Amino acid sequence: MTTVQHIIVTDADSDQRLDRWFKRRFPHLGHAALEKLLRTGQIRVDGSRAEASTRVATGQTIRVPPLPEASLKPPPPRPADPSLVKDLMRRILHKDAHVLVLDKPAGLAVQGGSGTKTHLDGMLDEFRFDAPDRPRLVHRLDRDTSGVLVLARTVKAAAALAKAFKHKEAEKLYWAIVVGVPDIHRGTIDAPLAKTGSQYERVAVNSEGDRATTHYEVIDHAHKRAAWMALMPVTGRTHQLRVHCAAMGTPILGDVKYGGAAAVLDGLELARQIHLHARRIRIPHPGGGWLEVEAPMPKHLQQSLNALGLSR
Secondary structure, three states: OOOOEEEEOOHHHOOEEHHHHHHHHOOOOOHHHHHHHHHOOOOEEOOEEOOOOOEEOOOOEEEEOOOOHHHHOOOOOOOOOHHHHHHHHHOEEEEOOOEEEEEEOOOOEOOOEOOEOOEHHHHHHHHOOOOOOOOEEOOOOOOOOEEEEEEEOOHHHHHHHHHHHHOOOOEEEEEEEEEOOOOOOEEEEEOOEEEOOOOOOOEEEOOOOEOOEEEEEEEEEEOOOEEEEEEEEOOOOOOHHHHHHHHOOOOEOOOHHHHHHHHOOOOOOOOOOOOEEEEEEEEEOOOOOEEEEEOOOOHHHHHHHHHHOOOO
């Protein structure tokens, strides 16, 4: 690369260290070379010097200087699983010149990581259709969360969508089955979150953490055993809904990471699968107006609702 790039951080890349951001974008750029670029001020975040440990946020602009050709060599592509690609094609909820929206299945990671070989980001070349470039991730869903996932089909659309997420203009609705029933059936959880440092990608309620707010409402409940809930996050912190539900004493069904044994219901066939689904999103459309998309109820959620006798 012989020119300077200015890359806008999307919601999908938010809240990660700058060195990890570079590792994903430019996997062949060595750590020593990266540190030199940072030390000499050639890499900047929103115009300011940064360190490897700096955490990037949605909407920030990263200045990437000309890099050695060796650092731009992409890793050999991993062949996409044809059956998985075919399934994802059937899961397209919306497609236009600016935006592509998928119904992500539970169990599929959005991005790669340690030990993660199969992920959506590695298959996006299959979803170019008539566009010259592959679609871009602009926000994230956990591996075990199903539902609405928005992708940008152009650089301009990615910037517009990243801005919408940054300014909390996206209205998101999730469905979850939780173990137990909240004492108050409709309310707001306002509990700041911070990474614990004890495990990768684990967070906890912490008074010194980042503000995290979730509105919730009980749709139906099975006595005191379980509840079907609507969750409306105002902020978009890592694992926010999972931690907030656990903090209320009603962990999401199957979420043993945050709920432990209390997140499992005996006698329920799918009790160890996380029951969290991104049901709907409403967001400003890059081309004007608003885009609203819903994802159908996933099979595992419907089966558990039926087994618990829950309905609208």
